[in-house]
Amino acid sequence: MEEVEYKFYTFLNPTQVELKSAFIKWLLSEYNVSTGSQIVDMGCGPGSMLVALNGLGYKVTGYEPYQPFFEAAKQLENTDIEITKGGFLDIKGVDTYGAIMAINGPFSYLQSINERKMAIELSYNALDHGGVLFLDNPNFPWILKHYREPLETKFHIDGIEAIRKPVHKIDFHQCTWIHTDHFSFVKEGDAHEISTEHHLAMIQLPEIYSHLNAIGFKNIKTFNSYESRIDEPINSSRMMIAAQK
Ligand SMILES: C[S@@+](CC[C@H](N)C(=O)[O-])C[C@H]1O[C@@H](n2cnc3c(N)ncnc32)[C@H](O)[C@@H]1O
Numbered sequence: 001m002e003e004v005e006y007k008f009y010t011f012l013n014p015t016q017v018e019l020k021s022a023f024i025k026w027l028l029s030e031y032n033v034s035t036g037s038q039i040v041d042m043g044c045g046p047g048s049m050l051v052a053l054n055g056l057g058y059k060v061t062g063y064e065p066y067q068p069f070f071e072a073a074k075q076l077e078n079t080d081i082e083i084t085k086g087g088f089l090d091i092k093g094v095d096t097y098g099a100i101m102a103i104n105g106p107f108s109y110l111q112s113i114n115e116r117k118m119a120i121e122l123s124y125n126a127l128d129h130g131g132v133l134f135l136d137n138p139n140f141p142w143i144l145k146h147y148r149e150p151l152e153t154k155f156h157i158d159g160i161e162a163i164r165k166p167v168h169k170i171d172f173h174q175c176t177w178i179h180t181d182h183f184s185f186v187k188e189g190d191a192h193e194i195s196t197e198h199h200l201a202m203i204q205l206p207e208i209y210s211h212l213n214a215i216g217f218k219n220i221k222t223f224n225s226y227e228s229r230i231d232e233p234i235n236s237s238r239m240m241i242a243a244q245k
Helices: 002-012 017-030 050-055 067-074 113-126 140-145 205-215
Strands: 038-042 059-064 081-085 097-102 127-138 153-157 160-171 176-187 190-201 218-223 238-244
Touching (some): 002 067, 002 153, 067 081, 113 127, 113 205, 127 205, 205 238
Parallel strands (some): 038 097, 059 081, 097 127
Antiparallel strands (some): 127 238, 153 160, 176 190
16 A cells, blocks of 8 residues: 555645756755755655756755655665655764755654754754755645635546545644545555545744754745745745755
8 A cells, every 4th residue: 555655645746846956956056055965855755856856966865754755765766866764863974965955844744842953953963064954844824824624636546546535633732733634546446545644743933943043054044935036034835944054
Protein backbone atom coordinates (compact mmCIF):
# COMPACT_ATOMS: atom_id res chain seq x y z
CA MET A 1 0.00 0.00 0.00
CA GLU A 2 2.95 2.32 0.57
CA GLU A 3 3.67 2.62 -3.13
CA VAL A 4 0.01 3.58 -3.65
CA GLU A 5 0.34 6.23 -0.94
CA TYR A 6 3.24 8.04 -2.58
CA LYS A 7 1.56 7.75 -6.00
CA PHE A 8 -1.55 9.43 -4.54
CA TYR A 9 0.57 12.11 -2.85
CA THR A 10 2.42 12.94 -6.06
CA PHE A 11 -0.79 13.03 -8.08
CA LEU A 12 -2.75 15.16 -5.58
CA ASN A 13 0.08 17.59 -4.79
CA PRO A 14 1.38 18.78 -8.15
CA THR A 15 4.70 20.33 -7.19
CA GLN A 16 4.78 23.21 -9.68
CA VAL A 17 8.43 22.36 -10.16
CA GLU A 18 9.16 25.13 -12.68
CA LEU A 19 7.55 27.88 -10.59
CA LYS A 20 9.41 26.78 -7.46
CA SER A 21 12.78 26.29 -9.11
CA ALA A 22 12.58 29.73 -10.77
CA PHE A 23 11.96 31.27 -7.32
CA ILE A 24 14.75 29.25 -5.69
CA LYS A 25 17.19 30.19 -8.46
CA TRP A 26 16.32 33.86 -7.90
CA LEU A 27 16.44 33.60 -4.07
CA LEU A 28 19.82 31.88 -3.91
CA SER A 29 21.30 34.34 -6.36
CA GLU A 30 19.93 37.26 -4.27
CA TYR A 31 21.84 35.82 -1.29
CA ASN A 32 24.94 35.06 -3.43
CA VAL A 33 24.85 31.30 -2.80
CA SER A 34 27.14 30.04 -5.52
CA THR A 35 26.10 27.26 -7.86
CA GLY A 36 28.18 24.16 -7.37
CA SER A 37 27.61 24.27 -3.61
CA GLN A 38 25.79 21.54 -1.70
CA ILE A 39 22.20 22.35 -0.70
CA VAL A 40 19.63 20.43 1.35
CA ASP A 41 16.07 19.65 0.27
CA MET A 42 14.75 19.19 3.83
CA GLY A 43 11.65 16.97 4.00
CA CYS A 44 12.01 16.24 0.30
CA GLY A 45 8.98 13.91 0.23
CA PRO A 46 9.13 11.49 -2.71
CA GLY A 47 11.72 13.80 -4.28
CA SER A 48 9.73 16.01 -6.64
CA MET A 49 12.23 18.92 -6.43
CA LEU A 50 15.53 17.01 -6.30
CA VAL A 51 16.25 16.83 -10.02
CA ALA A 52 15.18 20.45 -10.59
CA LEU A 53 17.42 21.72 -7.76
CA ASN A 54 20.33 19.75 -9.21
CA GLY A 55 19.43 21.24 -12.61
CA LEU A 56 20.05 24.72 -11.12
CA GLY A 57 23.68 23.69 -10.65
CA TYR A 58 23.63 22.56 -6.99
CA LYS A 59 24.58 19.23 -5.47
CA VAL A 60 21.56 18.14 -3.45
CA THR A 61 21.13 16.22 -0.21
CA GLY A 62 17.52 15.20 0.39
CA TYR A 63 16.41 14.47 3.96
CA GLU A 64 13.15 12.55 4.38
CA PRO A 65 11.94 10.78 7.55
CA TYR A 66 8.87 9.02 6.19
CA GLN A 67 9.85 5.55 4.89
CA PRO A 68 7.62 5.32 1.75
CA PHE A 69 8.70 8.80 0.59
CA PHE A 70 12.34 8.11 1.53
CA GLU A 71 12.30 4.95 -0.62
CA ALA A 72 10.80 6.83 -3.57
CA ALA A 73 13.37 9.65 -3.27
CA LYS A 74 16.21 7.12 -2.91
CA GLN A 75 15.52 5.94 -6.46
CA LEU A 76 16.60 9.38 -7.73
CA GLU A 77 20.09 9.15 -6.21
CA ASN A 78 23.07 9.77 -8.49
CA THR A 79 26.52 11.36 -8.16
CA ASP A 80 24.96 14.80 -7.47
CA ILE A 81 21.88 13.75 -5.45
CA GLU A 82 22.05 11.85 -2.18
CA ILE A 83 19.20 10.92 0.12
CA THR A 84 19.37 10.59 3.91
CA LYS A 85 16.68 9.09 6.12
CA GLY A 86 15.70 11.71 8.69
CA GLY A 87 14.46 15.22 9.21
CA PHE A 88 15.41 18.58 10.69
CA LEU A 89 16.63 17.09 13.96
CA ASP A 90 18.97 14.66 12.18
CA ILE A 91 20.81 17.23 10.11
CA LYS A 92 24.55 16.60 10.17
CA GLY A 93 27.48 18.77 9.26
CA VAL A 94 29.08 22.03 10.37
CA ASP A 95 29.62 24.96 7.96
CA THR A 96 28.69 22.58 5.16
CA TYR A 97 25.66 23.67 3.12
CA GLY A 98 24.98 26.65 0.86
CA ALA A 99 21.26 26.41 1.63
CA ILE A 100 18.68 24.36 3.51
CA MET A 101 15.32 24.50 1.74
CA ALA A 102 12.13 23.21 3.44
CA ILE A 103 9.57 23.35 0.64
CA ASN A 104 5.83 22.92 1.22
CA GLY A 105 5.61 22.57 4.97
CA PRO A 106 8.25 20.22 6.48
CA PHE A 107 9.00 22.68 9.32
CA SER A 108 5.33 22.52 10.41
CA TYR A 109 5.77 18.83 11.26
CA LEU A 110 7.92 19.83 14.24
CA GLN A 111 5.38 19.71 17.05
CA SER A 112 6.95 21.68 19.89
CA ILE A 113 8.59 25.09 20.25
CA ASN A 114 11.72 23.36 21.58
CA GLU A 115 11.97 21.11 18.51
CA ARG A 116 11.58 24.10 16.20
CA LYS A 117 14.22 26.07 18.12
CA MET A 118 16.58 23.08 17.93
CA ALA A 119 15.87 22.63 14.19
CA ILE A 120 16.83 26.25 13.55
CA GLU A 121 19.99 25.92 15.66
CA LEU A 122 21.06 22.69 13.89
CA SER A 123 20.35 24.29 10.51
CA TYR A 124 22.42 27.34 11.47
CA ASN A 125 25.36 25.13 12.45
CA ALA A 126 25.08 23.04 9.27
CA LEU A 127 25.00 26.08 6.97
CA ASP A 128 28.17 27.52 5.55
CA HIS A 129 28.84 31.23 6.28
CA GLY A 130 26.47 33.19 4.03
CA GLY A 131 24.27 30.08 3.64
CA VAL A 132 20.48 30.41 3.53
CA LEU A 133 17.67 28.73 5.46
CA PHE A 134 14.31 28.81 3.65
CA LEU A 135 11.08 27.72 5.37
CA ASP A 136 7.80 27.51 3.44
CA ASN A 137 4.88 26.89 5.81
CA PRO A 138 1.10 27.16 5.87
CA ASN A 139 -0.08 30.42 7.47
CA PHE A 140 -2.86 29.21 9.76
CA PRO A 141 -4.25 32.59 10.92
CA TRP A 142 -4.97 33.39 7.23
CA ILE A 143 -6.32 29.88 6.56
CA LEU A 144 -8.74 30.11 9.52
CA LYS A 145 -10.01 33.53 8.45
CA HIS A 146 -10.73 32.17 4.93
CA TYR A 147 -11.70 28.65 5.98
CA ARG A 148 -13.60 26.36 3.57
CA GLU A 149 -14.44 22.69 4.20
CA PRO A 150 -12.21 20.45 2.05
CA LEU A 151 -13.99 18.71 -0.84
CA GLU A 152 -14.26 15.02 -1.63
CA THR A 153 -12.58 14.17 -4.96
CA LYS A 154 -12.59 11.20 -7.31
CA PHE A 155 -9.51 10.45 -9.40
CA HIS A 156 -7.84 7.78 -11.55
CA ILE A 157 -4.15 6.98 -11.53
CA ASP A 158 -2.27 4.04 -13.11
CA GLY A 159 -5.47 1.99 -13.48
CA ILE A 160 -6.54 2.69 -9.87
CA GLU A 161 -9.93 4.32 -9.29
CA ALA A 162 -9.95 6.27 -6.02
CA ILE A 163 -12.03 8.58 -3.82
CA ARG A 164 -10.34 10.96 -1.36
CA LYS A 165 -12.26 12.29 1.64
CA PRO A 166 -10.20 14.90 3.50
CA VAL A 167 -11.11 15.91 7.06
CA HIS A 168 -9.67 18.80 9.10
CA LYS A 169 -9.60 18.91 12.89
CA ILE A 170 -7.92 21.29 15.29
CA ASP A 171 -6.37 20.23 18.57
CA PHE A 172 -6.75 23.50 20.50
CA HIS A 173 -4.67 22.26 23.41
CA GLN A 174 -1.62 21.25 21.34
CA CYS A 175 -2.30 23.97 18.75
CA THR A 176 -2.07 21.47 15.89
CA TRP A 177 -4.00 21.15 12.64
CA ILE A 178 -4.82 17.52 11.89
CA HIS A 179 -5.38 16.77 8.23
CA THR A 180 -6.70 13.25 7.58
CA ASP A 181 -7.19 11.81 4.11
CA HIS A 182 -9.43 8.73 3.82
CA PHE A 183 -8.84 6.96 0.50
CA SER A 184 -11.14 4.22 -0.85
CA PHE A 185 -9.87 2.67 -4.04
CA VAL A 186 -10.15 -0.32 -6.34
CA LYS A 187 -6.90 -1.92 -7.53
CA GLU A 188 -6.87 -5.02 -9.74
CA GLY A 189 -10.53 -5.64 -8.88
CA ASP A 190 -10.03 -5.53 -5.06
CA ALA A 191 -11.43 -2.76 -2.84
CA HIS A 192 -9.06 -1.09 -0.33
CA GLU A 193 -9.20 1.68 2.26
CA ILE A 194 -6.26 3.62 3.67
CA SER A 195 -6.00 6.74 5.79
CA THR A 196 -3.11 9.13 6.20
CA GLU A 197 -2.91 11.67 9.02
CA HIS A 198 -0.72 14.80 9.16
CA HIS A 199 -0.28 16.74 12.42
CA LEU A 200 0.85 20.24 11.57
CA ALA A 201 1.93 22.73 14.21
CA MET A 202 -0.02 25.99 13.82
CA ILE A 203 3.15 28.07 13.95
CA GLN A 204 3.03 31.85 13.85
CA LEU A 205 5.60 33.97 12.09
CA PRO A 206 6.81 35.87 15.21
CA GLU A 207 7.92 32.57 16.75
CA ILE A 208 10.11 31.81 13.73
CA TYR A 209 11.60 35.33 13.82
CA SER A 210 12.38 34.84 17.48
CA HIS A 211 14.34 31.59 16.89
CA LEU A 212 16.15 33.01 13.85
CA ASN A 213 17.20 36.18 15.68
CA ALA A 214 18.24 34.31 18.84
CA ILE A 215 20.74 32.10 16.99
CA GLY A 216 22.12 34.96 14.88
CA PHE A 217 20.51 34.69 11.44
CA LYS A 218 20.51 37.97 9.51
CA ASN A 219 19.02 39.40 6.28
CA ILE A 220 15.60 37.89 7.07
CA LYS A 221 13.10 38.22 4.20
CA THR A 222 9.49 37.07 3.87
CA PHE A 223 7.42 36.15 0.81
CA ASN A 224 3.79 35.24 0.18
CA SER A 225 4.29 32.93 -2.78
CA TYR A 226 6.74 31.43 -5.23
CA GLU A 227 5.74 34.16 -7.67
CA SER A 228 7.09 36.84 -5.36
CA ARG A 229 10.41 38.55 -6.09
CA ILE A 230 10.34 41.10 -3.29
CA ASP A 231 10.71 41.04 0.50
CA GLU A 232 7.11 41.70 1.65
CA PRO A 233 4.88 41.43 4.75
CA ILE A 234 3.00 38.15 5.03
CA ASN A 235 -0.70 38.38 4.11
CA SER A 236 -1.56 35.07 2.40
CA SER A 237 -2.10 31.35 2.96
CA ARG A 238 1.65 30.70 2.98
CA MET A 239 4.42 32.20 5.06
CA MET A 240 7.77 31.82 3.36
CA ILE A 241 10.81 33.03 5.23
CA ALA A 242 14.46 33.14 4.23
CA ALA A 243 17.42 34.00 6.46
CA GLN A 244 21.21 34.03 6.10
CA LYS A 245 24.00 32.78 8.38
C1 LIG B 1 3.83 18.26 2.42
S1 LIG B 1 5.27 17.27 2.35
C2 LIG B 1 6.35 18.21 1.27
C3 LIG B 1 7.32 17.32 0.54
C4 LIG B 1 8.22 18.01 -0.48
N1 LIG B 1 9.07 19.01 0.14
C5 LIG B 1 7.37 18.61 -1.58
O1 LIG B 1 7.43 19.84 -1.78
O2 LIG B 1 6.67 17.85 -2.25
C6 LIG B 1 6.03 17.50 3.94
C7 LIG B 1 7.21 16.57 4.14
O3 LIG B 1 7.85 16.83 5.38
C8 LIG B 1 8.28 15.58 5.89
N2 LIG B 1 8.58 15.68 7.32
C9 LIG B 1 7.86 15.21 8.37
N3 LIG B 1 8.52 15.44 9.52
C10 LIG B 1 9.67 16.09 9.20
C11 LIG B 1 10.78 16.57 9.97
N4 LIG B 1 10.82 16.43 11.30
N5 LIG B 1 11.80 17.14 9.31
C12 LIG B 1 11.77 17.28 7.96
N6 LIG B 1 10.74 16.83 7.20
C13 LIG B 1 9.71 16.25 7.81
C14 LIG B 1 7.11 14.67 5.58
O4 LIG B 1 7.47 13.30 5.70
C15 LIG B 1 6.79 15.09 4.17
O5 LIG B 1 7.53 14.40 3.21
